[in-house]
Each structure stands twice: as C-alpha cells, then as structure tokens.
Amino acid sequence: MKKTTGSADGAQVMRKKKSRFKEIWGRFKKNKSAIVGLVLFSIILLMVIFADVLAPYSASIEPNIPARLQGPSAEHIMGTDSFGRDIFARLVHGSRNSLLVGIGAVFIGMIVGGILGAVSGYYGGKVDNIIVRITDMVMCIPMMLLVLTLVAALGSSLMNVLLAMMISNIPGYTRVVRSAVLTVVDQDYIEAAHSCGTPNRWIIFKHIIPNAIGPIIVQTTMSIGSMILNAAAISFLGMGIQPPTPEWGAMLNEARNFMIQCPYMVFFPGAAIGITALGLNLMGDGLRDALDPKLKD
16 A cells, blocks of 8 residues: 555655646747757757767868968858868867866866755855855955866866866855755754654755755856857967867967958857857846746736
8 A cells, every 4th residue: 555655645746746847838938039058059959969970070170271262162161270180070079178167167167066055055054154264365366267277277178177167166056056945944844854864965966955956056057058158269379279180269369460361260169069059048038038927927
C-alpha cells in the first residue's frame, strides 16, 4: 500500500512538472520575438555542432597567400582574409571558441555564484555579511577592466580568458541568487522542512534553489550574449584568443586594417556576434515574460 501511495505521489509530481513546463512553453511561444531569438540561436548552435561538416578546420588556419583578400565567390562564399584563409571556415570554427567562452563563463559563474548566493541568503548573519561585502568590492571594478587585468596577469589564452570572465561573472550571480533566495526562505514550506529536521544543504538544493530558478534562468540566458560580446572585445584588443586560432573578435581585429578595401572581412564576423547576442537577448526577454507569474492572463 505504501509503495502504491509513493508511486502515485511521484506520478502526481511529474504531472505537475510537465504541466508547469507546458504552461511556460505556451507563454514563451506566444512571444514572436522570443521565437525569433530561439531560431537565431538555434542556427548558431547548429553551426557550432556541424562546423567540421560545413568547412574543414585546416581552411581556417592554413595560409593561402595566392588567394588572399579575395571577395565572396563560389569557391569562398564569404571571401578570404589577408592570409588567404577562408572566412566562412574561420567563422564556423570560431563560433566554437566564442560560444565556449560565453557559455562556459556563464555556467561556471552561475554554479559558483549560485552556491554563494544561496548560502548567503539562507544563513544570513555574518556569513551573509562577509559574502555580500566581498561581492560588493568585486562589483565596484568594471567587468571589462577586471577581465583585462586578469588576462594581462595570467596571459593570453582561451582558458585564461574563460577563467577571467568566469571570475567576473560570479558576483552578479551571487547577488541575483541571494535576492531570489530571500524571497522564498521565509515561506511556510521551508519552515515545515526545518521542523521535520531536514538538513540545511537539502533544503537549499531541493527546496530553495528550484523555487528561485526563474530569475537565474533569465540572468543566464541574457548573460551569455554579454559574455560573447565581452570575449570578442577582449580578442579585438589583442588580449584574448591568439591567432591563428579562429575567433570572432580576433577576426575583427585582423580585419580592421582592411575595412575600406575589404568590408566583407568586418561584416561577417560582426554579423555573427550581433545575431548571437540578439538571439540570446530576445530569448531572455521571452523567458522573463514566461516565468513571471505577474504576467499570467
């Protein structure tokens, strides 16, 4: 009898989760801008997944001097750069590095910042005061300045750029998660869990964070676009991913001396950065509207 009751409860929870997901998806797909953002980001994601199918990696890094500075043609649909490398090949393979930095920095920052924010909001007192003060000190430094300083100290490489951007991303998530946790930590179901002797770590990860996940998802979606832009800016300044490794910001840096002669060298990587950031921001706006209970019909 107990097993039957437990199975029924589990099935009911699953039905509630599916119903909640269907409700959120229904609200999301009504937002045309959000769907456009989802389509744009899906195209970029497919380009990342099938980069090796779309173009050989060797065409993105191996110089071909006789073919340098050729405009778009049947052989090179986006033209070639100053070393004769195929811009389309560099664009699709550079998408992996750009998205790796953007998504990696956001998700690692979200995990670390989420744990700190949850601990800070749940325990309060001295623990909260210490975490908030450290977070405030880091947030006083402009993000780009902090990232450039860290990259200059650690050296220019993909992993160092990822590490620097992850560190700069942690304080924002700490504040977002702390604020979300403070809105649910005094709810009756949390008090009930306390009275049943549920361990604090279980309450935080099982009850508090899942019920504060809405703002975290929105922050994550919109932060990825900002991180991709920041990574491109760092590479454009020559402190990010180093050539010949393809990356959108580095491609813009290499193309700046040929803007008048070969504008396509600037247009294509710039368009890729803009489309990705736009798609993610539109998705973030749509998720915010879909997850906000105040906007229910």
